Amino acid sequence: MEQAVVIANLSKQFKNGRGIRNISFSINQGEIIGILGPNGAGKTTLLKCMTGLRNPDSGRVTLFGNDLQKNFKQAITPVSALIGPTAAYENMTPDQNLKMISRLYNGIKKADIDKVLQQTGLIAFKNEKIHSFSMGMKQRFGIATTLISKPRLIILDEPTNGLDIDGLLLLRKTIQEVSQNEGVTFVISSHHISELEKICHRFCFLINGEASFYDANTQSLEEAYVEKMGRS
Structure with a gap:
């Protein structure tokens, strides 16, 4: 299966100590990935580095085989994003x-x-x-x-903000249908566990700038998140 996204040793640090540190993971074409974490955990920073809105301090982002920093136009062409208002x-x-x-x-x-x-x-x-x-x-x-x-990849930062129940249900349905019928990959950040749990195939916890993936075979998503927060 083709890899839509490869993140390798990605870091971006700010003077206030926030940011992301040494993040590595890959996403297959057609997957829906949820990025979970509290406010200020680095979710938006990660997504901005994935779209070229911020330059990382180190590391690499590859989109559909194209290095984002070396081959920006080719890498970003199949990508769409909603980050911020x-x-x-x-x-x-x-x-x-x-x-x-x-x-x-x-x-x-x-x-x-x-x-x-x-x-x-x-x-x-x-x-x-x-x-x-x-x-x-x-x-x-x-x-x-x-x-x-x-697009082949859609990146959404807190897309549920401001949506009522009808909007949430419609968003969920749209993402699932577009992923299943058109093979579009989604990366969705949120701090709302219940919404992401209904639509995502895999989950990445981003806490204090560090990433780890959730293993669905060991415990519930909420239990894993609470445990990870307690350890951080």
Whole structure:
């Protein structure tokens, strides 16, 4: 099976002592990986290093066989990410925003835009201006922007923030279907164990900048997380 992501000895430290230290792992194409950890554990730092938004102090990120630092364009082309607040022209509609984004890619059709709006529950609001949206609806739009380019890898940082129950259920369904039907790999960070447990194939604990994977055969995810937190 093709490896979508290879992280090798990745480190990024800040003056306040936070960051990530000597992280190594790999992700196969089509996997859904959950990155779990408390606030300030280094989850966002890791994801930014995986997308080139931050340069690591040391180590390497390889995406679909391409080194991110040496071959950035080739490495990042099949990747889409939502890290931080959703970026949108709020005086425009979701449909208008996605049409503008689609110009950056080849072969994106009107049907593709309608598809991602349907997947994220925004098709009924496609002609309403985004400034009228709730926080949860803006988050749904952000997820729509990650789907429109038909990526092979989608990286989501705290995607459940602001979502109501309907939004959570729809997000879960969309991720599972896109992974299963289109073979898309997902890396999802969160501190909400219950949500990630429902959709992810594997879990990485990131605590105090250090990573370890959860073994589902030994104990429950919550028990393993609590134990790991107690040891850190």
